[in-house]
Structures are given as C-alpha cells and as structure tokens.
Amino acid sequence: MSGRAGRRGIDDRGICILMVDEKLEPPTAKMMLKGSADSLNSAFHLSYNMLLNQMRCEDGDPENLLRNSFYQFQADRAIPDLEKQVKVLEEERDSMIIEEEDNLKNYYDLIQQYKSLKKDVCDIVFSPKYCLPFLQAGRIVCLQCTGINESSPSFSIEDKVTWGVIINFDRVKSFSEDDASRKPEDSNYTVDVLTRCVVSRDGIAKKNIKIVPLKESGEPLVVSVSISEITSLSSARLYLSKDLLPLEVRENTLKKVLEILSRNPTGLPLDPEGDMKIQSNSYKKAVRRIEALEHLFEKHEIANLPLSSKNSKYVTSDDVVELKGKVACEISSADELTLTELMFNGVLKDIKVEEMISLLSCFVWQEKLQDAAKPREELDLLFSQLQDTARRVAKLQLECKVQIDVENFVSSFRPDIMEAVYAWAKGSKFYEIMEITQVFEGSLIRAIRRLEEVLQQLIQAAKSIGETELEAKFEEAVSKIKRDIVFAASLYL
Amino acid sequence: MREIQLSLNQTQKIRLQKALQKLESLHSKVNSDASVTVADTIPISLEDSILKGHGTAERNGEVVATVCGVVERVNMLVYVRSLRSRFKPEIGDIIVGRVVEVAQKRWKLEINFNQDAVLMLSSMNLPDGIQRRRTAVDELNMRNVFEENDVICAEVRNFQNDGSLQLQARSQKYGKLEKGQLLTVPPYLVKRQKQHFHHLVQYGVDLILGCNGFIWVGEHCDARDTVAEEQLNNTEEQNIKSTRVSENVPLETRRNICRVANAVRVLSTLGFSLTLEVILEAFNLSSTLNLGIDEMLVSEFHVW
Numbered sequence: 199m200s201g202r203a204g205r206r207g208i209d210d211r212g213i214c215i216l217m218v219d220e221k222l223e224p225p226t227a228k229m230m231l232k233g234s235a236d237s238l239n240s241a242f243h244l245s246y247n248m249l250l251n252q253m254r255c256e257d258g259d260p261e262n263l264l265r266n267s268f269y270q271f272q273a274d275r276a277i278p279d280l281e282k283q284v285k286v287l288e289e290e291r292d293s294m295i296i297e298e299e300d301n302l303k304n305y306y307d308l309i310q311q312y313k314s315l316k317k318d319v320c321d322i323v324f325s326p327k328y329c330l331p332f333l334q335a336g337r338i339v340c341l342q343c344t345g346i347n348e349s350s351p352s353f354s355i356e357d358k359v360t361w362g363v364i365i366n367f368d369r370v371k372s373f374s375e376d377d378a379s380r381k382p383e384d385s386n387y388t389v390d391v392l393t394r395c396v397v398s399r400d401g402i403a404k405k406n407i408k409i410v411p412l413k414e415s416g417e418p419l420v421v422s423v424s425i426s427e428i429t430s431l432s433s434a435r436l437y438l439s440k441d442l443l444p445l446e447v448r449e450n451t452l453k454k455v456l457e458i459l460s461r462n463p464t465g466l467p468l469d470p471e472g473d474m475k476i477q478s479n480s481y482k483k484a485v486r487r488i489e490a491l492e493h494l495f496e497k498h499e500i501a502n503l504p505l506s507s508k509n510s511k512y513v514t515s516d517d518v519v520e521l522k523g524k525v526a527c528e529i530s531s532a533d534e535l536t537l538t539e540l541m542f543n544g545v546l547k548d549i550k551v552e553e554m555i556s557l558l559s560c561f562v563w564q565e566k567l568q569d570a571a572k573p574r575e576e577l578d579l580l581f582s583q584l585q586d587t588a589r590r591v592a593k594l595q596l597e598c599k600v601q602i603d604v605e606n607f608v609s610s611f612r613p614d615i616m617e618a619v620y621a622w623a624k625g626s627k628f629y630e631i632m633e634i635t636q637v638f639e640g641s642l643i644r645a646i647r648r649l650e651e652v653l654q655q656l657i658q659a660a661k662s663i664g665e666t667e668l669e670a671k672f673e674e675a676v677s678k679i680k681r682d683i684v685f686a687a688s689l690y691l
Numbered sequence: 692m693r694e695i696q697l698s699l700n701q702t703q704k705i706r707l708q709k710a711l712q713k714l715e716s717l718h719s720k721v722n723s724d725a726s727v728t729v730a731d732t733i734p735i736s737l738e739d740s741i742l743k744g745h746g747t748a749e750r751n752g753e754v755v756a757t758v759c760g761v762v763e764r765v766n767m768l769v770y771v772r773s774l775r776s777r778f779k780p781e782i783g784d785i786i787v788g789r790v791v792e793v794a795q796k797r798w799k800l801e802i803n804f805n806q807d808a809v810l811m812l813s814s815m816n817l818p819d820g821i822q823r824r825r826t827a828v829d830e831l832n833m834r835n836v837f838e839e840n841d842v843i844c845a846e847v848r849n850f851q852n853d854g855s856l857q858l859q860a861r862s863q864k865y866g867k868l869e870k871g872q873l874l875t876v877p878p879y880l881v882k883r884q885k886q887h888f889h890h891l892v893q894y895g896v897d898l899i900l901g902c903n904g905f906i907w908v909g910e911h912c913d914a915r916d917t918v919a920e921e922q923l924n925n926t927e928e929q930n931i932k933s934t935r936v937s938e939n940v941p942l943e944t945r946r947n948i949c950r951v952a953n954a955v956r957v958l959s960t961l962g963f964s965l966t967l968e969v970i971l972e973a974f975n976l977s978s979t980l981n982l983g984i985d986e987m988l989v990s991e992f993h994v995w
C-alpha cells in the first residue's frame with residue numbers, strides 16, 4: 199500500500215482507517231496492506247545511437263557496458279534457479295526410457311509437421327468464402343470430439359472424430375470495433391449440428407456438453423460449434439424432418455447417419471478442389487507441402503546489433519564510424535536509423551517545411567489513437583514513404599538476426615497528429631488545432647516539444663554532412679513551431 | 692605526391708621513378724571519373740533530389756565542386772572528399788598538442804589547426820584522483836600540472852561556438868608525454884582507425900598517432916603518475932627528475948625511438964598513409980641497414 203499516515207520526520211507512528219465498500223477476500227486484503235513492493239526489473243536497451251557514439255571514441259566498449267548493467271546482473275542472479283529447473287527436467291527425462299529413441303523422435307516430429315499442415319489446409323478449406331455454400335441443412339459433417347487436448351501428444355495420425363448433421367448456421371457478432379469494416383465473408387460463423395453428446399452438470403450448476411462418438415452412449419442434441427471444429431464435409435445429405443424436438447426424431451436421424459456411414463466408411467468427403475472449387479494458390483502450396491515436409495529452426499542472437507549497422511554503411515569493417523553513423527550519433531530523441539535513412543534518401547529535401555514538420559511528428563507520437571482521421575493526400579503519401587523506409591530498416595535488422603517484428607515496428611509510427619501539427623506549423627491557434635484531433639492537450643504539447651528537440655538534433659546532423667540548405671530548412675521549421683502557449687515556460691502569463 | 696626535397700643522384704632518381712610507376716599500375720583500378728578539380732561539374736541526374744554536402748556548391752543550376760578531390764555518394768548525398776586538406780577534427784579524435792598558454796582555468800594548446808584548442812581544468816584528472824570541484828587552489832597549481840611547451844595527448848570533446856576545439860584528458864592514458872620525440876607530418880596521412888595508441892612491446896616504445904598530424908614516439912609509460920609525483924615534493928623531486936630523465940632511458944630504447952621516428956619521417960616524405968603495419972615494416976627493413984638518409988632509398992622498393 200502506498201502512502202502512510204503522519205508527518206515526515208516528526209511522526210514515527212500513524213493510524214490508517216480503511217473503509218471497505220465491497221466484499222474483499224482476506225488474502226487480498228492482507229496483500230493490499232502487507233504486501234511487498236513491485237519488483238524492479240531492468241528494461242535496459244542498448245540503442246543504436248549509444249552504440250555508434252561508443253564506437254566513435256577509442257575507449258568505447260559496448261560489451262563492457264552490457265556486462266556491467268543491472269539487466270545483466272539480474273539475468274545472472276536468475277541463473278541458479280534456471281539451472282535447478284534444468285536439473286529437474288533432466289532427471290525426469292532420464293527416468294523415462296523410450297526404446298529406439300531416435301526413430302521415435304523423427305516420427306514424432308513428422309507427425310507434428312503433418313498436423314500443422316493439415317490444420318493449414320483445413321483453415322483454407324473452411325474459410326467462409328468457400329464452405330458457406332455447402333453448409334446446407336441436412337449435410338453430414340465430421341466433427342472433432344471435445345476433450346481432445348492439444349497439449350498431450352498423440353502418436354497417431356487419426357483424430358478422434360465423430361459425425362453429425364448440419365441443421366443451421368449463424369454469423370457470430372464479434373465485439374471488436376472493426377466489425378463494420380469486416381466483409382461478411384471474413385467474419386466467424388457457428389454451425390448448429392445434431393450429434394451425440396454427453397451432458398454433465400458441474401458443481402456450480404453449469405452445463406458441460408461433450409461431443410462423443412456416435413456409437414457411445416449419450417443423447418442426440420443440437421450444439422453450436424465453430425467452423426474450426428469441423429474436420430470435413432460429406433457430400434451426402436439427409437432429408438431432415440421439420441420438427442426436431444421429440445427425442446425419437448433425433449434418434450432416428452442419427453441412426454440414418456450411422457447407416458450411411460456403415461455403407462460408406464469414408465463418409466464420402468467433399469473433394470476440396472473438385473466440388474468446392476477451391477482455386478487459391480495458397481491451398482495448393484499447402485497441399486504440396488504436406489507431401490514434402492520441411493523442418494524450420496530458429497536461432498536466438500542477442501548482440502548482433504553492430505552487424506546490421508555495418509551492412510548499411512554506418513560503420514566500416516574496421517569499426518570506424520562512417521558518415522551515416524555520424525549522423526545517427528546526433529539523433530537520440532527518435533528512431534535514429536529510420537530518420538537517418540529518410541534524410542539520406544532526400545525525402546526531407548524537396549517537401550515544404552510544414553509537410554516536413556508533420557512527417558517528423560510521426561516519430562514522436564507513440565500512443566495509439568482510435569478513430570484517427572486520415573491525413574490529407576500529400577501527407578498520406580509522405581507517411582507511406584516513411585513506412586517503406588521503416589520496413590526496409592526492419593528487414594535489414596531481421597537479416598542480421600535481430601529479434602524484431604517487422605509489422606510491429608512499422609506500425610509504431612502513427613500518423614494520428616499529422617493534421618494537427620500541420621495546422622500548428624501553418625500558424626493556427628492552439629484551440630483551433632485542438633478541434634482537429636481528440637488527443638489530450640498535454641500529450642499534444644509534449645509531442646510538439648519533443649519534435650522541437652528532434653529538429654535541433656537534425657540541425658546538428660545536417661551541419662555535420664555539410665548540407666546547408668537542409669540545415670536552413672530545419673532552422674526555419676524550429677522557428678515556425680516554437681511559439682505561443684506550447685513553448686511557454688510558465689503558464690502564469 | 693609533393694616534390695621530395697632531397698638531393699638524389701641519377702641512379703636514385705631512376706629507382707624512384709620505377710617505384711612510382713609500379714605503384715600507379717597497382718592503383719589503376721581507382722575510378723578516374725570520380726576525381727574532380729575546382730569548378731568541375733559533378734554529374735548528377737536532375738530528377739532525384741540530391742543532397743549537396745561538403746565541397747560542393749550550386750552554380751547556374753548545376754552542382755559544382757569547390758575543392759579538388761574524389762566525388763563520394765551516399766544514397767542521395769553527394770560530396771567531394773579532398774585528398775589533401777587541413778586537419779578537420781571530429782568528436783572523439785585523439786590529438787597530440789603543445790601547450791602555448793596557461794590561462795584562467797584552462798590550457799591553450801597548439802594543434803595544427805586554425806585555432807588553438809582549449810583544455811579545461813575540469814576536463815583533467817586531479818593529481819590525487821578525487822572527483823571534486825576545482826577550487827582556487829587548484830587553479831593556482833595549474834602550472835605544476837602542465838607548463839608552457841609541454842606535449843600533451845588528449846581527446847576532442849566537442850566544438851565551441853567559434854569553431855575551436857574543446858579537449859578532455861580524463862582517462863589514464865591521456866596526459867603529459869615525456870621522454871620521446873614529437874614529429875610533424877601532413878595531417879591527411881593519418882587516417883582514422885580503431886586504435887591510435889600503439890605500444891610496441893618488443894622495443895619498449897609508445898607510438899601515438901595524433902589525428903592532427905602530430906606523432907609522438909617515446910618510451911613506454913604504464914600509467915601517467917608523473918603528475919602525482921610532482922605534487923608531493925616539488926623542489927627536490929624536480930631536480931632529481933631532470934637528472935633521472937636522461938639516466939633512466941636505456942640506450943637501446945633510445946635507439947629504437949630514433950629508428951621509429953625516422954621510419955615515420957621517411958614514410959611521410961614519400962606520402963604513405965601512416966598505419967602501424969607500415970611503420971613496423973619500414974622499421975624492420977631499416978634494421979638491416981644503418982639509420983640515416985640511406986634508408987630513404989630503400990623504402991622506394993617497399994610496396995605495401
């Protein structure tokens with residue numbers, strides 16, 4: 199619990215009275231009052247800027263920096279625990295004796311691959327685009343039985359499946375905000391299927407319905423399943439009676455299913471390519487891959503950051519900082535690599551000052567805004583150029599085996615305040631730009647101030663490469679945004 | 692290559708010519724299109740937005756070079772890198788300089804630049820090694836640390852507003868340099884490398900390649916405690932020290948120092964870029980002969 203009663207330095211004892219207005223479990227209350235503080239976990243991250251600046255001076259030793267950091271210290275502290283876990287797991291493994299371990303391992307790997315590829319095929323076949331026309335009432339489907347854990351490995355290729363009859367299907371209303379933009383063929387569907395189930399009642403009076411194979415005991419019930427639980431569709435269709443409420447009618451329907459199955463053990467599956475006319479390329483590829491299994495491995499490299507710098511001419515092979523590296527050394531308030539690339543590609547040179555300012559605002563705005571208005575044409579064009587550059591930088595990092603998610607990185611640049619900053623640069627008043635966007639005033643002011651910092655650093659960078667026009671442009675930009683209430687030192691005007 | 696101010700006799704001149712031709716044939720891969728002289732137009736495609744860097748200017752809508760050199764392109768940036776120029780300092784460069792003035796709370800150093808560099812008192816380690824504010828007493832004792840005409844090695848910290856350099860000598864390996872020779876070479880011969888401090892173990896010689904063209908060759912010192920010693924007993928130690936300087940450097944080390952220094956001189960006259968390997972090779976080559984002018988002719992055949 200934070201805060202305490204009493205005057206600092208004077209009272210050594212204080213009384214706190216807690217007014218509780220809702221039911222609290224005793225352990226929770228105890229944790230609130232006597233619990234320990236949040237543990238301090240280091241989030242140390244060595245940025246490219248720091249790395250380049252270290253390489254600049256002769257004594258710079260980034261590895262030493264990493265080794266002596268708190269992050270490393272905590273990682274070292276965690277080693278004995280990890281070692282204990284390793285020992286326990288090793289003992290467990292040694293105690294399990296498996297014959298012919300190598301062959302078995304290969305077989306198991308192959309099975310896993312096969313399963314994942316089958317799942318890919320299933321996803322394609324059962325995407326609503328293709329299978330909706332075939333989800334007619336009366337069609338026999340093959341379902342997965344519930345109670346199959348994905349975690350426990352099974353050593354057979356056959357899944358536990360059962361059969362049922364489609365009654366109806368429905369579209370699922372999801373709660374995400376993008377619902378309006380989703381096309382009908384992309385949303386989720388549930389299918390009502392009549393099949394054999396076992397109903398059990400839990401202690402808390404919740405019904406648990408399990409789907410079991412047809413031949414086992416249970417009742418015929420109509421359950422809703424999502425499309426992902428359907429393994430295959432059959433080309434056979436039954437005539438359904440209109441009323442399915444009476445138990446005998448349902449039993450009869452299931453008996454008919456059993457009969458069809460006994461006559462055609464495979465269940466007459468629908469041929470995906472022939473009947474359902476699935477032509478997509480990805481489907482064909484996946485099918486081919488099922489025939490040719492491959493293994494993928496991932497490596498985890500931690501300190502490979504300098505390599506990626508070398509690849510793109512920031513640093514020569516002797517670790518001497520080159521021109522691009524010197525520019526990146528100056529920039530510390532924003533993403534240095536992307537900004538340097540943008541500068542060297544001449545993107546910042548031809549555009550007008552206000553447009554340049556709004557483009558740079560994408561670097562300083564890290565929050566995610568819902569329903570942001572799309573910026574106007576020219577600004578959008580610039581933003582897409584920025585995204586291309588960012589994607590290239592991320593791909594380069596990926597090639598040098600740095601763990602980075604390309605799309606995540608690219609989408610970290612948000613265009614939400616481009617319009618507002620453009621208006622501010624053009625000379626609007628602050629209340630006018632607040633009407634354009636819905637962000638908090640403080641966030642916008644913070645962003646504009648940070649933008650001014652980035653511009654100052656860019657002035658230094660332009661000076662170091664000798665580009666006087668660009669330097670003058672940046673200085674003009676600073677003078678355009680540094681005015682009025684945003685940069686007022688004190689609000690007591 | 693500038694004219695070599697040597698009196699060479701006929702055979703030596705012929706040998707020099709042969710060596711130069713050999714060197715040129717090796718370097719013919721260099722793209723001769725890239726080299727420009729003053730007022731040459733730099734070829735660019737006008738549709739791209741070109742960033743104009745150092746050594747370029749715009750004239751009548753064309754990009755024109757303002758210095759003689761090689762055109763370099765980095766993405767959209769075009770600039771001209773001059774082959775021979777004044778010393779152009781960067782942040783993080785190692786500099787060797789000579790004290791010309793002891794001013795208020797700073798030393799002024801001459802470093803082969805258009806202005807004197809400044810070494811602040813606060814950028815220098817105190818003799819007792821404690822980190823504290825510099826007081827007036829420290830200021831009065833500045834002369835005990837460095838005096839006029841002392842040779843110092845330091846690192847560039849940043850540029851001041853008027854373009855002059857500010858240096859710092861915070862680490863143990865920077866500081867006063869004693870017991871050795873200071874050489875001056877054209878600054879463009881010293882390229883920026885990973886390491887500028889070299890310790891030649893087998894000869895016991897320290898070699899510091901300052902980026903400003905000042906090179907120091909001297910006896911090897913492990914740690915620069917000279918300042919600490921001086922603070923203790925001023926007068927007596929100073930007397931003893933001056934005699935110690937000439938006694939303690941063994942003859943062999945002094946010979947090595949002179950040999951290395953001559954190797955550097957020769958290489959700089961011939962226009963070679965100074966790196967550790969080249970200097971060591973010249974040194975080894977000259978060990979088979981005597982020191983002196985004769986050595987210079989031998990290095991003609993020395994193609995690196």
